[in-house]
Amino acid sequence: MNFIKKNKSPKFWITSLIITIMAGLLVVHAVKAQDEDPSRAIIHAVNSEKFPQISFFLEAYNENGLALSNLSEADISIIENEQEPISIDLLLRNEPGYQFILAYNLSPALATNITGGGSRYQAITEHIIQWLNSRPANTPDDFSMVTDTGLQQIRDESPREFAQQLMAYQPDLMNSQPNLTSLLQALDLATDPTINPLMKRAILYITTQPTISNVSAFPGFIERAVQQKVPVYVWMVGPASARSSNPSVVEPLIGLAEETGGQFFLFSGQEELPDIEEYFRANRYIYQVTYTSGIRKSGTHRLTAVIQQDNGSISSEMEKVNLTMEAPNPILINPPLLVARDWVVDAKDARIRDLEPDQVDINYLYEFLDGHPRELVSARLYVEGEVAQEITRAPFDTFRLDLTPYEGDQEILFFVEIEDSFGMKARTQPAVIDVTVAPVPLTFWEGLLRLELTPERWIILASVLIAGTVLVTAIFLVGKRQAFWREQAAKRQRKIDPVTQPVKIKQADHRSGNGTSGRSSIGKQVEAMLIPLDERYEPNRKKTVVLDRKEWIIGCDPIQARLVIANAALDDVHARLSRTEQGDYWLRDQNSIAGTWVNFAPITTKGVKLRHGDLIHFAKALYRFEISHPTEDREIQIITYNQNYDS
Structure with a gap:
């Protein structure tokens, strides 16, 4: 006969303590939820x-x-x-979608048949497949399955393919031992990152009644699921009276569902299974x-x-x-550090001239170093510290600086300031434009008056002057040559013109005839000379002609004449001067056109004896006849010409 011991074992007291603590925790959670x-x-x-x-x-x-x-x-x-x-x-x-994780805690209890045929597992599986087939093919959901033996399917994006995999899966229910492996792995899978970080997660946990030894692990599962924000929907397979008959193992499952945001359902085989989509419909959208x-x-x-x-x-x-908020950062793009202004002269009127360029572009860009691009409300160009231009609408990229005020070499200090829609301002680094202006181009006459011609124009001017000089010289020489030929033509005309023919002249008796004079010079060696006189009768003794020959021919032809007088009025052979054996000097005209004159009286081809001091005109050339040792002193006697004298 067996007797039941009244003294309880230590294992019994430990188990009772655990159940009491779990019940207390469930009560606390229920109060907090309320x-x-x-x-x-x-x-x-x-x-x-x-x-x-x-x-x-x-x-x-x-x-x-x-x-x-x-x-x-x-x-x-x-x-x-x-x-x-x-x-x-x-x-x-x-609709970010759901990561749906189906976790089976397999056991022989799932193999129990239900009214109408088929096992509890088959009824649950077919209900899940029916829901999967109702989902659209392009659903953002993905589907995974975990059993006590491990992961069976991971993140299948097609609900149809996942349904086929679930239908093909045939577990050995009769030899399966229930445990917490599937729930643990389902929570592990739920922690993995998804393609869409907003994707929601949900676990459908299908299990039979857990054992007392497994109950102690549920608080840890609950805390982990809450931290991961993963609702766990629990379908417990067991008798309809399990809540009341075995609350110590059912209440932890209810707590797992409710505290994680899921729902609990007891399936004995007679109940209608919940609509899975109702779990997610209200929470599908964000x-x-x-x-x-x-x-x-x-x-x-x-x-x-x-x-x-x-x-x-x-x-x-x-x-x-x-x-992080920072003002926009403006940057100058290739600022024009040097601008050369030059004069552009009008092609028709050199007095019309303009400086170009008359403006220069200042380009800039801006960036937002804080990573928050926004609109600009204004941009300003400062020149020498003063606002020169302002832009209040897009595009904000270029200023055109007017250069017309700058007509001399000058440095221009400038910078660009921008302001964004937050009222935050920033400026570029200051920059300097070096403006150089070319000298004002002068017209030829302006440059000549100011003696400010360019080297090229000096060359042109010199060329013009040289060409002008050559031209004037050529004209002068041509004119002189023409005058010479006109004079020659006039001489020839005078020779044939009756008015200009030579006149036969009768000399006084004492100056003509045999060539003798009142005072004989026979036996005396006389030296004579011709001294040229100027218009005032002043002698030019440097050009004295010594009459050291017996005969002298006077004219303008250097070949025929011995005494060549460069005077256009003279003939080639104008006169002849000779010395007799007695030492007397006779001057004879050679039928010249202008005539030969002694003491202002014309002479003929018969000649006249010269005496010391006679004044001789060869045309307009004036000479004085002198003897080195004159035998007499006399005054010049002017013999007037008698126009009625018969030649």
């Missing part, structure tokens, strides 16, 4: 890349924990740093909010979304945003 308001708003993925526009994703749930799916732009406002609310600019509804920020300085800023409802408002938890 105290907490399930309405909430959650901000995800704040994006400030397009600042001042800030965007983020927003989840909102009402007091029943259901997602708010009919929000409008007017329902949402943003509070920055506890300032006045800011209206949003844009509200979009997105709002994308875009608004224009009023932040204007760097630092960490606080952001809160407020949702207005008929029965009150829902505020999100404060989200911190780090912003």
Whole structure:
């Protein structure tokens, strides 16, 4: 006969203590859930890349924990740093998709047949396949399956293919031992990053009643699922009375579902399985909010979304945003450091001249080093510290500096200042334009008057002067030659003109005839000379002609004449002067046109005896006849010409 021992074993007391602690934790969680308001708003993925526009994703749930799916732009406002609310600019509804993880905790209990045929496993699997086939082919969801033996399918993006894999999977239920491996691996898989960081995750955990030894692990699972924000939907397969008959193992599963945001369902084989899509429908969508920020300085800023409802408002938890704000950075592009202004002369009128270029482009660009591009509201060009130009609308890239005031060499100091839509200003580094102006081009006459001709013009002027001199000389020589030939023609004309024919002249008796004079010079050696006289009868003794020959021919022809007189009025052979044996000198005209005159009286070809001091005219050339040792002194006797004298 066996007796039951009244003293309990240590194992029994340890198990009782664990169950008591677990029950206490479940009670505490239930009380906290009652105290907490399930309405909430959650901000995800704040994006400030397009600042001042800030965007983020927003989840909102009402007091029943259901997602708010009919929000409008007017329902949402943003509070920055506890300032006045800011209206949003844009509200979009997105479907990021679900990462659906099916976790089977296999055991022989799933092989139990149900009314209508088939096992519990088959009923559950077919229900899941039916839901999969109802999903659109382009769903953003992906699908994975985990069992006690490990991962069976990972992130299949096609619900149809995943349904086929699930249908083909045939587990050995009768030899399966229930454990927590599938749930653990499902949570591990849920921690892996997804392609879309906003993608939601959910675990459908199908299990039989856990053992007492497995119950102690559930608080850790619950905490991990809550941290990962992964709702766990629990389908427990067991008798319909399991809640009341075995609460110590059922309550941990209920806590796992409710505390993670999922739901608990007990399936004995007779109940209608839940619509899986109902789990996700309300939470499939997330709002994308875009608004224009009023932040204007760097630092960490606080952001809160407020949702207005008929029965009150829902505020999100404060989200911190780090912003770096810097003024835009303007940069000069190849600034014109040297500008040479030159004169452009009008082709028709050299007095019309303009300096060019009359303007120069100053190009610039700007960048936002803080990574927040925004509009500019103005750009200003400063010249010598004063605003020279201002632009208040796009494009902001070029200034045209007027150079017309600068007519002399000068350095121009300038810089560009820009201002953005935040009122932040910045300037370029100062730069200097070295303006050089060419000298004013003068017309030829202006340059000549100022003696400021260019070397080229001096050359031209010299060339013109030389050419002019040559031309004048040529004209003079041609004119002189023409005068010479005209004189020769006149001589020939005088020879044949009766008016200009020679006149027969009768000399006085004492000056003509046999060539003797009152005082004989026979036996005396006489030396004589011709001394040229100027218009005032002054002698030029340097050109004295010594009559050292017996006969002298006077004329202008250097070949025929011995005494050549360069006078156009003389004939080639104008007169002949000879010395007799007695030493007397006789002068005879040679039928010259201009005539030969002694003491202002013309002589003929018969000649006249010369006496000391006689004045002789060969045409207009005047000479005085002198004897070195005259035998007499006398005064010049002028013999007048009798026009009625018969030749």
